[in-house]
Amino acid sequence: MFGTQAQRRELSNGFTFQRPNWRPTAARGGSGGPPTNTATTTRAKEPPSLSVKFQDLYGFTVEGNIDDVNVLNEVREKVRQQGRVWWALEASKGANWYLQPQISSLVEGISVGSLKLSVLANTISLRRLIRKGIPPVLRPKVWLSVSGAAKKRSTVPESYYDELIRAIDGKVTPATLQIDHDIPRTFPSHPWLDTPEGQASLRRVLVGYSFRDSDVGYCQGLNYVAAFLLLVMKTEEDAFWMLAVLLENVLVNDCYTDNLSGCHVEQRVFKDLLAKKCPRIAVHLDSMDFDVSLVTTEWFLCLFSKSLPSETTMRVWDVLFNEGAKVLFHVALAIFKMKEEELLNTHQIGDVIDILQTTTHHLYDPDELLTVAFDKIGSMTTNTITKERKKQEPAVMAELGQRLRRLNSLKDEK
Known part of the structure; x- marks a missing residue:
């Protein structure tokens, strides 16, 4: 076995969280914002179109331009400001107030009248705070x-x-x-x-x-x-x-089993939601015979970790762990919605894929993404999505069964 028990319990990650230093920023204080170690890249006076590389908050090498770096700096300033809100709440409500019993985000239809006002208030405050972002230093404890x-x-x-x-x-x-x-x-x-x-x-x-x-x-x-x-x-x-x-x-059952039946169900549900929430896009892509699962399967299986910048992914996961798998649909729909006009002007499948991949790789501002996801997509309750899943499950299982029979038939022929 690799390492001792003590070594396993606390990882020594061996890398320094770094941030680009295109403009002066306040040093990290009690706000829980990212460390202020600087990355050695290119001076700010160079043209915005210049491509640069730098390390993000979680140690990944990011390639972008100075505009991307400026967006990241602005986002991190918001993180520090949001951290001050969390610390102020700890001062007024007590340390670890967010660890008190909360209303389960996965159970809907609960009677508000049966809840203690303090629990209800904490739950509403926490939901609002988490959508704005959990300070990185508190993220492990809040997620747990x-x-x-x-x-x-x-x-x-x-x-x-x-x-x-x-x-x-x-x-x-x-x-x-x-x-x-x-x-x-x-x-x-x-x-x-x-x-x-x-x-x-x-x-x-x-x-x-x-x-x-x-x-x-x-x-x-x-x-x-x-x-x-x-x-x-x-x-x-x-x-x-x-x-x-x-x-x-958190996620739907059977997303990661051998036949990926849960993932197939999610893809069918997403297609239906796209038709309802973004009908113009859905009709246009259908006319091109473009199957959105070519892109969205990876989004759902990897929970956007291979598509979005890491700091944006963490903001999506903040909400995912608090509100459940419906968040994946909100975010996926938002990405399509944000590029609606560009997608409507495409005529080649390759162009659709390029637009979506370029968009996700450069979504350095999680607030922009989450604002569209929750303010412009419209409400989608967990119960609604559960009903959609149940509606799609028979077709998925029939299709998978037919595929299995074909495979077995080919084996028998050999």
Whole structure:
């Protein structure tokens, strides 16, 4: 087994969070904003069209222009300001007020009259705050609380994770073989994930979960999700429980099973929602015979971690862990909505893909994305999406069954 128990519990990520220094910014104080270490890139006086590289808050190398850097600096200033709001609430409501019992974001139709006013007020305040962004320093603790991961972990002995890792050490399964194949390809340029220590930590989390839930085992896409969880949560055990609550409670069932039936259902639901929320886009893409799942399957399987800048992804995950899987639909629809006019002017499938990929890779301002997602897309309750899923499940299962029969028929012919 790699490393001691103490080493496993607290990761030494081995990289410094960096920020570009195109303009003076306030040093980090009690606001919980990002560190002020500077990246050595290009001076601000150079033209905005110049392409530059720099490290973002989570250690990823980003390539963009000076306008992109300025957007990131403005976003990080908002993060610091938002952090001050969180600290002020801690001062007035007490430390860790957001860890108090909240209304479950996944249960709707609850009677407000049956709730204590303090719980209701905290829940409303927390929902509003989380949509504006959780300060990075508080993110691990808040995620564990609002997602239900801390509660899930409390139902097993404290030694559960350590014993699991010891029990599976050296065991080989189809899942472990695939994990070993995928880990070197998981964000290979990241300064910590591309080290022996980082890869060993990621492997333990993924292999550990593959033994916890043999029905899921391992599916490509989970490597990127688990990698992001490690970068945010800092400890393997916390990342493991966040992965567990994500797959067992937050996302729809069977998203990552062998036949990906849950993911196929989500794609059909998304197509229906696109037709309702963005009808002009849906009609135009249908006329081109463009299947949106060519793009959106990766969005849903990787939870945008391979598409959006890391800091924007974390803002999406802030809301995802608090409000549930409906957030993925809001965000996916918002990306299409933001580029509606450009998409309507396309005539080639390749152009559609280029627009969507370019858009996601340069969405450095999460507020812009989330404002469209929640203010311009319109309401979508969890119950509504659940009904849509139930409507799509029979067709998906019939299609998968037919595919399986064809495969078996081909095997018999051989």
